[in-house]
Amino acid sequence: MTDTPSIRTVTVGLGTRAYSIRIGAGLLARAGAELAAVLPGARVAIITDEHVAVAHLPALQDGFNEQGIGHSALVLPAGETTKSFEHLQAAVSAVIxxxxxxxxxxxxxxxxVIGDLAxxxxxxxxxxxxxxxxxxSLLAQVDSSVGGKTGINTAQGKNLVGVFHQPRLVLADTSVLDTLPEREFRAGYAEVAKYGxxxxxxxxxxxxENWREIFAGGPxxxxxxxxxxxxKADVVARDEFETGDRALLNLGHTFGHALEAATGYNSARLVHGEGVAIGMALAHRFxxxxxxxxxxxxxxxEAHLKTVGLPTRLADVPGGLPDAERLLGYIAQDKKVQRGALxxxxTHGIGQSFIARDVPASAVLAFLEQESAGS
Incomplete structure (x- = not known):
């Protein structure tokens, strides 16, 4: 499919497995034609959640019907807790x-959540x-839908079970973001800021300078x-399986994932992008x-994240958090731990992130104690 003035295409360069990310308004209604161009003759299983299904599933199904694409649909509960073995089993069974x-x-x-599970x-x-x-969601459009990371959560931590499996096509319809709750849009914006x-x-x-226009929509x-x-596409093309500098994409995530685990993945208390925002602020303060x-x-x-309405401190998480030692325990379960080393x-400054290996646990604990005390 060719670009139009309102559609942008980004290519993830993975040789014979390269794929396009199409970005612009109205792509959901065109999804049938876009998919047929990439996977002619394919039938599909749609996996979605109960909130998205109400807003967008009928339009997607209409587009598939117009193209003669056979399809079924599985509607799962909304929320981070859906990334579980139980719902993975439901998804696998539905496809089979x-x-x-x-x-x-x-x-x-x-x-x-749905992208990782599906x-x-x-x-x-x-x-x-x-x-x-x-x-x-904005978060999924700029981060989780690109790069092939998939998985579910366990009681021990976030995304500990999964595989790398690249998509054949990503369609980021910017107009669907108009239906997002403001909190969800802000959370996605944290991942946008991360790239800077x-x-x-x-x-x-x-x-x-331009965050207000991003929130309002438009160019x-x-x-x-x-x-x-x-x-993200540039990093994934260089380091598909996160053995090198792809790890930089995890800026804020080691702290953020620990906070999500500490809150039991309760989205009423903390959603992923909010955890990342706090995590990025913590990473810079650390x-x-x-x-x-x-x-x-x-x-x-911290000032910019606060200006757009994102949390930046441990105290910003409602309901309280475990003590610093327990938070460190969640960090130690993170996938980026290698042979026990943290x-x-x-960062050396804005736009100067780096991978720090063998960070002493004692330094992390002292920092978390300081942050927990609000000093």
């Missing part, structure tokens, strides 16, 4: 019950089926999503504490 073959496709219609199902049914992402903080200081400065929103997707970065940069990051994404 639909009698789909290996050359058919699983379509994820939803945010990051992608995992696609990766393991028949040892790997085609997979298409239709992300309906990793290695694009000019992009972060642009966000400081700045599409531009921000396209820049974010290109940034870097300053270790004399790796200026406290002024940490303050600038690995963090830290």
């Amino acid at each position: 019950d639909a009698r789909l073959e290996r050359g058919d496709a699983v379509v994820a219609l939803g945010g990051g 992608g995992f199902a696609a990766g393991i049914v028949r040892r790997g089926m085609h997979f298409v992402q239709l992300p309906t 903080l990793i290695d694009k200081p000019d992009f972060f400065a642009w966000l400081e 700045a929103r599409t531009e921000a999503i396209a820049i974010s997707c290109q940034a 870097s300053a504490r270790l004399n790796q970065a200026s406290p002024d940069d940490a303050a600038r990051v 690995t963090f994404i830290l």
Whole structure:
């Protein structure tokens, strides 16, 4: 499919497995034609959640019907707790019950939870089926729908069970973001800001100036999503399986995942993007504490995140948190731990992140104690 003035295309360059991320308004209604162009003749199993189904499933099904694409749909509960073995079993059973073959496709219609779960199902049914992402949240459009990470949560931590399974196509319809609750949009914005903080200081400065237009919609929103997707696509093409600098994409996530686990993945208390926002602020403050970065940069990051309405402190999590030692225990379960050594994404300043290996647990504990005390 070709670009139009309102549609942008970003390519994830993985050789014979390269795929397009299409970004723009109205792509959900065109999804049937877009999918047919990439996977002609494929039947699909749509996996979505109860909230997204009400808003967007009929339009997607109409588009599939127009193209003669056979399809079934599974509607799951909304929320982070859906990323579980129970709901993975439901997704796998639904795909098999639909009698789909290996050359058919699983379509994820939803945010990051549905994308991660559906992608995992696609990766393991028949040892790997085609997979298409239709992300309906800002967070999913700029982060989780790109790069092939799939998985579910366990009681021990977030995303500890999963596979790398790249999609064949990603359709990021910017108009569906108009139906997002403001809290969810803000949470997704944390992942947009992350790309500036990793290695694009000019992009972060642009966000400081243009965030209101991004929230309001229009060209700045599409531009921000396209820049974010290109940034992630470039990293994934270099390091698909996160053995090198792809780990930089986890800026804020080691702290953030620990906070999500500590709150029992209760989205009423904390959603993923809020955890990432706190985590990024913590990573910058921790870097300053270790004399790796200026406290002024940490303050600038915190100020911007607070300006857009995101949390930045442990005290911002409603309902309280476990003590510092228990938080450290959640961090030690993180996937980025290697042979017991703690690995963090830290920073020398805005846009100057780096992978810090063998971070002493004692330093992390002292920092968390300080943060928990609010000092």
